[in-house]
Amino acid sequence: LAQRGARATFFLIGRQLANNADLVQRMDREGHQIGIHTYDHTKLTGLNDADFAAQVDKTRSAIQSILGHNGFLLRPPYGMTDPAVERRAGCPIILWSIDPEDWDDKNTARVVEHVVSRARDGDIILLHDIYPSSVEAALQIVDKLHERGFYFVTVSELFAARHLPLEDGKIYRNAYP
Secondary structure, three states: OHHHOOOOEEEEOHHHOHHHHHHHHHHHHOOOEEEEOOOOOOOOOOOOHHHHHHHHHHHHHHHHHHHOOOOOEEOOHHHOOOHHHHHHOOOOEEOOOEOOOHHHHOOHHHHHHHHHHHOOOOEOEOOOOOOHHHHHHHHHHHHHHHHOOOOOOOHHHHHHHOOOOOOOOOEEOEOOO
């Protein structure tokens, strides 16, 4: 992404942070945004206060200890949210407007076609960096959409460019003009 001048928002799983602090710091240094994706990739709906805190607040604290700053966004696993999640989040909740389900068949060409054929200004694209096929798809998507005049920015940059404030507990799927 750095070679392409593209930035992204990475939603991280807390239990994977301890052995990846250098990578998280590099993401931050390169201008990517870091967000919370729970501690154990646990569905947040239906959790009590203590279990929610163990998933979200524990991850928030772990990221903050690595980066030295706060202000993270939340992407709930599976995109599942409810009024309790919204009330407890303590930050904006980010979903997506394009989901090529890259986890399903791990087919790079299909993922690229799905995203490129649907992309429009203000979209939030969901991809998973744990699959090599998705990483390759992301690079191809950036290249193809750059040719069409798209820029890749973090979620916060996207909303700031449109003068749209992000509010704690509110759900965002896109930043359409």
